[in-house]
Amino acid sequence: MRALSLLFALVLAAQARDPGRPVDVSGGRIHGRAVAADTNRPVSRAAVRLVRANERADVQATTTDDEGRFTLEGVPAGSYSVFASKPGTFAETAFGQSSPDAPARLISIKVGDVVQIEIELLRGAIVSGRIFDHTGEPLALAEVTLAPTGGTPSMPRPVLFDRSLAATTNDRGEYRLFGVRAGEYLLSAHAPRLPADPRQFASIYYPGVSDVAAAARIQLSPGQEISGADFTLRLVSTVTVSGLAIGPDGQPMPGGSIAAYLAGPDGRMLPRSLQTRVMAGFDGLSGVGSIKTDGTFRIDLIPNHYIIRGRYDSRGVPPDAVRYSRALMVSQAVTAGETGITNLILKFSYGAAITGQVVFEGTPPPRIELFRVAVESGEPGAIASAPPAKDGTFTVGGIESGTRRIKAVGPQDWVLKGIYASGREIADVPVELAEETVMSDLTVVFTSVKTPLTVTVEGARSGAIVTVFAFPEDATLWHAESRRTVARMAGDAPTVFSNLPPGDYLVSAIADVSPDAITSGDARFLERLRPLAEKIALTDGKAASVKVKVQTLR
Numbered sequence: 338m339r340a341l342s343l344l345f346a347l348v349l350a351a352q353a354r355d356p357g358r359p360v361d362v363s364g365g366r367i368h369g370r371a372v373a374a375d376t377n378r379p380v381s382r383a384a385v386r387l388v389r390a391n392e393r394a395d396v397q398a399t400t401t402d403d404e405g406r407f408t409l410e411g412v413p414a415g416s417y418s419v420f421a422s423k424p425g426t427f428a429e430t431a432f433g434q435s436s437p438d439a440p441a442r443l444i445s446i447k448v449g450d451v452v453q454i455e456i457e458l459l460r461g462a463i464v465s466g467r468i469f470d471h472t473g474e475p476l477a478l479a480e481v482t483l484a485p486t487g488g489t490p491s492m493p494r495p496v497l498f499d500r501s502l503a504a505t506t507n508d509r510g511e512y513r514l515f516g517v518r519a520g521e522y523l524l525s526a527h528a529p530r531l532p533a534d535p536r537q538f539a540s541i542y543y544p545g546v547s548d549v550a551a552a553a554r555i556q557l558s559p560g561q562e563i564s565g566a567d568f569t570l571r572l573v574s575t576v577t578v579s580g581l582a583i584g585p586d587g588q589p590m591p592g593g594s595i596a597a598y599l600a601g602p603d604g605r606m607l608p609r610s611l612q613t614r615v616m617a618g619f620d621g622l623s624g625v626g627s628i629k630t631d632g633t634f635r636i637d638l639i640p641n642h643y644i645i646r647g648r649y650d651s652r653g654v655p656p657d658a659v660r661y662s663r664a665l666m667v668s669q670a671v672t673a674g675e676t677g678i679t680n681l682i683l684k685f686s687y688g689a690a691i692t693g694q695v696v697f698e699g700t701p702p703p704r705i706e707l708f709r710v711a712v713e714s715g716e717p718g719a720i721a722s723a724p725p726a727k728d729g730t731f732t733v734g735g736i737e738s739g740t741r742r743i744k745a746v747g748p749q750d751w752v753l754k755g756i757y758a759s760g761r762e763i764a765d766v767p768v769e770l771a772e773e774t775v776m777s778d779l780t781v782v783f784t785s786v787k788t789p790l791t792v793t794v795e796g797a798r799s800g801a802i803v804t805v806f807a808f809p810e811d812a813t814l815w816h817a818e819s820r821r822t823v824a825r826m827a828g829d830a831p832t833v834f835s836n837l838p839p840g841d842y843l844v845s846a847i848a849d850v851s852p853d854a855i856t857s858g859d860a861r862f863l864e865r866l867r868p869l870a871e872k873i874a875l876t877d878g879k880a881a882s883v884k885v886k887v888q889t890l891r
Contacts, residue, residue: 345359347670351470364410364411364412364414364446364448365414365449365451365452366409366410366411366412366450366451366452367387367408367409367412367445367446367451367452367454368406368407368451369407369409369419369420369432369454369455369456370401370404370454370455371383371405371407371421371455371456371458372384372405372455372456372457373427374430374459374559375460375559377559378428379404379841380421380426381401381402381404381405382406383401383422383423383427384398384400384422384423384424385399385400385401385407385419385421385456386398387412388417389415389416390403390415390416390417390825390826394397396412397409401421414446414448414696415445415446416442416445416826416828417444418431418442419431419432419433419454419456420441420443420455421434421457421458423458424516424761425461425516427459427461427516428458428459428460428516428517428518428519428559429518430457430458430459432444432454432455432456435457435849436459436521437459437559439518439802439849440840441826442802445828451650457504458795459507459519459559460559460560461515461516461517461559461560462515462517462518462519462558462560463514463517463526463561463562463563463564464483464513464514464517464522464555464557464560464562464566465511465512465564466512466565466567466568467506467509467511467512468510468528468567468568468570468571469567469568469569470528470538470572471538471560471570471572474510475506475508475511476506476510476528477506477507477510478505478528478529479506479510479526479527479528479529479570480504480505480506480526480527480756481501481503481504481514481524481526482502482513482524482526482530483502483503483514483517483523484522484523484525484556485523486520486523487523491662496572502516502517503666517557518539518557519557519558519561520556520557521554521555522554522557523542523552523555524543524552524553524555524861525541525542526540526541526568527540527541527617528542528570528884529577534885535574535575536570536572536575538571538576538815539571539573539640539641540570543555543568543573545568547571547641548748549599550601551600555611563617564801566867567774572820574640574675575637575639576637576639576674576676576677576678577635577638577671577679578597578636578637578671578673578677578681579633579635579636579677579678579679579680579681580678580679580682580683580684581633581681581683582595582628582632582667583631583632583682583683583684583685584649584660584661584685585661585665585684585686585687586660587687588632588660588815589631589633590628590632590665591630591632591649591654592627592629593627593648593649593665593685594625594626594628594647594649595626595634595646595648595667595683596625596626596645596646597625597636597638597643597645597766598643598645598646599643599644600642600643600644600711601642603785605644606644615761623765624638628647630668630847631890634683638677640673640674641672641673642670642671642678643671644668644671645664645668645670645671646666646667646668646681647667647668647683648663648666649665649685650663650664652659661687663734663735664688664734664735665685665687665734666685666686667683667685668738668739669683669793677704681682684774686738686773687734687735688734688737688738688773689736689737689741689770689771689772689773689774690732690733690734690735690736690774690775690776690777691732691733691770691775692711692724692730692731692732693730693731693780694729694730694731694777694780694781695708695725695729695731695745695781695783696729696781696782696783697729697751697783697784697785698782698783698784699785700785702747702748704727705724705727705729706724706725707747707748708745708746708751708783710722710725710743710745711722711745711746711780712733712736712743712744713741713742719737721733721734726823731781736770738770738771738812739769739770740767740770741766741768742765742768743756743779744764744820745764745781745783746784748809751783752783752785752786752787752788752835752836752838753781753785753820753838754782754783754784754838754877755781755782755838756779756782757759757779757781757782758776758779760804765809765814765819765820765821766813766888784878786877786878787836787878788837788838788839788875788876788878788879788880788881789833789835789841789880790807790833790837790844790873790880790881790883791831791832791833791880791882792805792824792827792832792833792834792844792846792883792884793831793882793884793885794827794831794832794846794884794886794887795884795887796886797884798887801848801849801887802826802848802849803846803847803848804824804827804846804850804852805824805825805827805832805844805845805846805885806823806824806845806847806852806870807822807823807834807842807865808821808822808842808843808868809821809822809840809841809843810841810842810843810872811818812864815860820837820838821837821838821840822863823836823837825852826852827846829840831882837875838875839876839877840875841873842872842873842874843867843872844868844870844872844883844885845866845869845870845871845885846874846885846886846887847869847887847889847890848890849889866890868886869890871884873883
């Protein structure tokens with residue numbers, strides 16, 4: 338890997354080559370080259386993007402030429418990461434990234450700087466094999482899906498996103514998935530519906546199981562090729578799940594929609610990346626359906642464990658025919674066995690709701706509608722949310738019952754100080770919301786007074802890639818998207834975290850580990866950091882500082 342260098346001489350050389358070309362003094366310039374990490378050959382037509390440190394939005398984007406070279410001009414002063422990829426061949430790789438779970442290397446730019454870099458692209462992995470039917474014959478037009486579990490071999494995490502790769506088998510039952518980013522995956526296959534046949538091919542996870550809990554986790558490294566990932570689809574009889582949907586008044590529902598989603602071993606709905614298309618209502622199966630005006634419903638499924646979810650609202654209903662004033666919902670776990678389910682009762686309810694007041698410490702903001710109070714609801718990643726009214730009151734309704742977390746967000750100038758119920762802080766702890774109940778009198782406090790934490794990193798070797806982690810000392814507060822768990826790449830200046838709420842924290846500086854390692858709140862990873870961290874207490878409105886030595890995670 339070529340060392341990062343700031344080469345003022347390149348400016349003079351550029352002027353010498355083209356004296357008529359003006360130098361862009363509105364910012365810096367990055368000259369780069371993309372090469373294959375395994376061969377060092379240039380990668381042409383690779384997509385390159387420039388991202389400001391600790392942000393997601395692209396600042397600039399370009400494409401490499403035939404020699405793998407690119408230039409980013411007029412880059413505003415700041416710290417950046419540069420990423421390159423070539424879909425189908427090379428996975429997205431950041432400058433300075435030696436492995437998929439290593440952090441990007443920051444580039445510091447000042448006005449007039451010219452920086453020369455080289456990005457070594459990691460080759461995508463390949464998975465191939467054949468799919469057979471129940472008689473042992475190759476199965477054409479089967480769809481094979483490789484879904485990420487959200488982790489890498491060294492940093493496993495639960496699925497928090499929906500990004501999968503799919504391929505269709507040819508006439509010999511062959512499939513090939515290529516350009517796959519290194520990480521941990523589940524491999525599954527399903528086949529199109531058989532016309533006029535009560536039996537259908539059940540979706541199968543590799544190496545040939547229908548239960549996702551028993552599926553093999555496939556670990557892929559850069560450039561790895563796995564061949565012979567063959568499995569056979571079983572032909573099973575579809576079953577009918579039917580019954581009656583009733584409203585909160587005990588009367589048959591006048592309509593609505595329902596859908597069946599695969600459930601995991603914990604009884605919760607699987608993330609969308611692990612749902613099969615059959616269960617989403619494709620291929621002719623009625624995994625989704627409508628409730629008739631007499632409240633009856635019917636859906637056809639392949640035997641498995643499901644979450645049946647339904648919704649109803651009165652939009653489009655004549656005012657004199659409206660029976661329910663608000664939206665209704667239902668979420669119920671069922672097991673569809675070989676004989677199906679009859680006389681299933683789905684009881685719709687208004688769901689749970691929360692109400693309260695948003696208050697501000699300091700001068701109230703001019704646009705209160707930019708703030709939102711939100712609650713996790715239903716499927717992974719789904720939320721119910723609402724902005725406060727002009728007087729600061731809020732109501733969030735239509736929340737599926739269960740264990741939920743309540744959160745609130747606002748503009749960057751404001752920090753969520755806490756969410757309180759009867760004086761107890763509940764912003765980072767799960768709360769139980771029951772059907773048709775209202776958790777009322779919540780107080781959501783935002784403050785413009787920040788509690789900055791300055792972290793000075795000591796002992797970093799020249800050119801080292803270091804990430805600073807800050808997380809709660811209390812392990813019960815470790816969870817995905819926690820406002821108390823943050824990470825940032827260290828630069829030349831001390832790292833400052835401005836939006837942490839008061840409390841007791843652990844801070845560590847780790848070499849060659851990505852900030853993304855804690856985006857899921859993985860408790861196993863944070864436990865590994867605990868013995869390497871320094872303790873610091875943050876007091877409301879008071880600046881704090883801590884010095885930490887660079888550590889290596891083993």
